[in-house]
Amino acid sequence: MSQPHRLAEGGRIDRKRPLTFTFNGRVYPAFRGDTLASGLLANGVHLVARSLKYHRPRGIVGAGVEESNALVQVGEGARSLPNLVATQVELYDGLSARSVNVFPSVGFDLRAVNGWFARLMPPGFYYKTFMWPAGSWRQYEHQIRKAAGFGVVPTGADPDDYDHMNVHCDVLVAGAGPAGLAAALEAGRTGARVILMDERTEPGGALLAGSGRIEGLPAGRWVNRMVEELASLPEVQVLARTTVAGYYEHNFLLALERRTDHLAPGSDPGPRQRLWRIRAKQVVLATGAIERPLVFCNNDRPGVMLASGVSEYIHRYAVLPGSRAVVFTNNDSAYQTAFDLLDAGAQVEAIVDSRPAGQRSAEARERGLQVMNRHAVVDVRGAKRIRGVRLMALSADGGSVSGKGRLACDLLAVSGGWSPTVQLHAQSGARPAYDARKVCFVPGPSVQAERSAGACRGSFDLQACLTEGFRAGAAAAHATGHGDGGLSRPIPSVEGREGDPIQPLWIVPAGKPVSRVPKQFVDPLMDVSAADILTAVREGYDSIEYVKRYTNLGMGPDQGRLGNVNGIAILADQHGTDPGSIGTTTFRPMYTPVTFAALSGGEQKELFDPVRKTAIHEWHVEQGALFENVGQWKRAWYFPWPGESLDEAVDRECLAVRRSVGVLDASTLGKIDIQGPDANVFLNRVYTNPFMKVPIGRCRYGLMLDENGMLMDDGVTARLGEDHYLMHTTTGGAAHVMSWLELWLQTEWPELKLYMTSVTDHWATVSLCGPNSRRVLRKLCSDVDLSRESFPFMAVREGAVAGVPARIFRISFTGELTYEVNVNANFGRHVWEAVFDAGEEYGITPFGTEAMHVLRAEKGYVIVGQDTDGSVTPVDLGMERMLGRKKDFLGKRSLFRSYLVRKDRKQFVGLLTEDPKEVLPEGGQIVDDPSAPLPRPMLGHVTSSYYSAALERSIALGLVKGGHGRTGETVHIQNFDGRTIAARIADPVFYDPKGERQNV
């Protein structure tokens, strides 16, 4: 298959590895090493996309990251990738891509009719219309949304993996062009740990896109030599296809490595992309520069390209993007493109230079080229591919034009000067400054440990790039304690040429007011024209941030890389000032887009949040338990028998506990080991109730408040030894409580001598509940006297259970006689199974969290976070007795504030329906008058509600305004499903109100 625009030789493509790819359904040949863009151009395809707003035909503009027109969708199905830039898509055999946001095709797009109405769509037109009739915006919006957006979201879950890599280094070098290579090498030679990252396929940057020579070698060969030396340095790491995308505080940077995107899907088993999280002592930015387009009428037509892009296609890809070319420039660099075109066999119709004759134009004339000084391309002809250009003579100041001329061509290479890539510098917190001589923004003073070298610093000639690169490398390494800051060897010399200065030319005049000429695009991607900026200014949107937001300049997928500086300069002209006084908009991460999944890394699917399982978890699974998520824990919810519903299973589990014995896996309760001579002082301050004198071997239930006096956590703390306590927290609150305690200990009471250790996972907790629990435990434990007298309620004992050392707590959350057996988690399942063997004769029953909730509700015990919500005090709960009167504790003062001592606060009560079968809806709101007009006064809400098998009726707990004084009164519960249910306020303890059953 032929590639009509492929040069016979040259380029860094692998001609031995031909391949085919598909674009918009057609199959094309290309080579390994091609990008989608170079492959298309080799086959003469320029028209690849349509613009966002007017659906104008768009072609390929550049050859790298500066490309902003050629957005494509690559692949299909779940692996599909939206909005890739054709110049950054490396071809592999079989790659399939298509144009986005076109209907029916890129060649014939019906939405191009938008262009006919462009006059009705000035910037911000949508703020001024679509307002009639009132409330109709949703309908208008529906149509607008259909037209918006570029690519489409993949159809299914991502089949690929992603990961993160955390690294520290002495020197991070971003960009491996001449300056970056030099910096990395010089820093590497000192022995410093260096990471060099570059977004392209291989290091070299602009050196691979030109014909220069360094130290007598062709630039490409010189690059190879540098790369070889870098590879020989053990502390240097070079990463290609890796973009440093974000620069954060304290020299923390994010970089995206695209590991497999250049390979056929599924051909590499590793992660598709990797996010590098880098903490660098020093950063060298060598990110190069991007050529600016020129702003003239219809400058967006396919066939209008950046001069640097044209050169790169010739040198790097051996592709000639056109056969009859015109070059239009306001600076010297595009002359090389004219020579490149000439050398590659193209016909160069003319070099159109806005400046008067100078050294370069003389040189070009010597080579037989026509140079039209003080001329400008004011317009192009052709829609889907240019057919020619319209020329006019330019006045000396570039402000007006006269005369007319035409040239036929199929390629227009333009250069409006260069914009240093200062994005990372700006992201670091620094402010770029405007350099009027170089006509571009350059880095300002650094605010982090970073320095710029080469083109990204506004140094556009190769000698300067190398010099700055080597020096930056040496200085950065020295700052990290490597080398002496001097150069290890002389800087290679490059043949340099004096040139003529660039002439600022922000809008090419067209002989008529900007508002009346065909569109002169500043940001083609977002369809923002020069006239749009002027309109914005006219309407008072005259700061750059307004212009950006009002016109969408730079808001597109390319983040304004191509158009922003032109836009800033056009705005500056309107204000009669220079671009420096306007300033740039804020450059934000990311420099180029980063895949969502790469940012989340491995935190996906089952690893989204760690799953915590108890040591007994698998037993529950084997028994067919259903689970609920409680914090990160999986807790057994209930253990249904075949065919049993949730309610049936829970009734059975509850009755087993009340009548004989049930077992709960309570391992998930937070456990904090507290040791030290001041442990009791500490506990006494963080709990509301006294903790100074808990006897060794005894447990105490405690309440913990936040600063506002609101209940935060509760649990039992046991004193295990003289200076040794074990605190239990709620399952979900464990981590928060731990950090809360550490906060107070470390910042407020550093004088207290104690240590805290989270030991939640160290222990498995088997909670035997029910009247037969003692009988079961007695079969397994012979060295602890389990009698009521020697091991009373709220005591802790150590002994052996099922042959394993254990701590046994006599505490109860069900109201029944309970032994919580704690053993080393490794023995958890062993002890659990032993308990079941021992309990078989008593019909021992496993129960889950749902039954546990019912059992505790029967007893009126609160669950923090369910019956409380951060607005409930111990007094509200009827637990005044838990507040130490003679001591201070966290939250105490808050409890005496006027609102907290009111009698009409929401208070914790029991609720009983008239119909014992009717279970109140949890979350139901409680009202006095169920038919009062809205907004209807609410008294509180139902926090917990169950059917109690033991009591053979429904029970509920809730918070009711002034509830403690309203026992026996009837209130009404209303739910969104339309139900209104009457209930009587009752004491919250429904079962065994004297607490006799747990104390036997």
Added chain:
Amino acid sequence: MQKYSFLSLARNALTYHENWQRAWRSPDPKPGYDVVIVGGGGHGLATAYYLVKEHRVGSVAVLEKGYVGGGNTGRNTEIVRSNYLWDEAAHIYEFSLKLWEGLTQQINFNLMFSQRGLLSLGHTLQDLRDIQRRINANLLNGIDSEFLTPEQIKEMVPAIDVSPRARYPILGASLQRRGGTARHDALAWGLARAADSVGVDVIHNCEVTGIRREGGAVTGVDTSRGFIKAGKVGCVTAGNSGVLASMAGMRLPLESRPLQAWVSQPLKPILDVVVMSNAVHAYISQTDRGELLCGAGVDSYNGYGQRGSPATLEHAIAAIIEMFPRFSRVRMLRQWAGTVDTCPDACPIIGLTPVKGLYFNCGWGTGGYKSTPGSGWVFAYTIAQNRPHRLNEPFSLERFATGHLIDEHGAAGVAH
């Protein structure tokens, strides 16, 4: 004020859009005003607008240190809703939502207020209890609210994963159909234009550097453009409220923290409603441009830097992918942050201060954008009458002394 309509657009098209007037003037500050509002965000502009419109205050200026809407007004995720749990919050946000519903017409500026519906997801049994409690409270407060099952969620949001496969499967959601989004720049500009049209001086690049007082009463403000005399001063400066308060010798119970947001590249329509999840800490909608607009919880550390931390971003993106596995390969375009001022109870402070003639409206935390018109309305009332309106009475500074907090932290179902 030049009226905006399709007709005016067409008329101006005939003259190549060369005859549009400024949307609002850019006056120099006068020596003094009856009321000076510090802060040219949405709340400040709305306050100024309603001061003149509703209370006929003679001369009002809005002082903005940068450009209008450049703070949190232009940095948020554009979400508007009123489904708050507690009565006090619900009433003020619902009042605000009702103002939103007529604001485009009132100020003749298309705010692109789109009641596309807003889902708050529940992932645990406790989430469901909280959601149902909030739905019930909303309904009894006259605020629309519905419960959706996972199947109903899937029907409304085809891209979402409601399967039990997820680490935290979606078990249900509340839906506020009247919730949605509105274009944030439009709000700032529309209000600036409306305020200007009733005679308010909207003054750019005018940073307040001091608050002058005499005998316990405010007399004016020092600014980067000189002293400006003022009978009353209203401060509406969000993340910088603590800084302003210290100029008046006060300390406020506020913490300023970064709150970040980010967008994907523009994509064809895939998500029509707003989806929020407090349990996994992320929320998402799709803009009219096609970007997926996402937000996270506040960053862990206090600070004034308008930059988000990568750690928070990474976790929130993981949460988005957890809910929407199809968005895994979508690429993030840019990330930014605002500085939010948060009270201990996640509710605002709107009212009088110990300094006579000095008023503060701050502490909106993550809820500021949606409340903009309502906040401006009650603040204008408070300044004009020198007493709070019934709606903002509960949001006084005194509540931190009485303990009458309105704790929307845990209870709101979503933090934003």
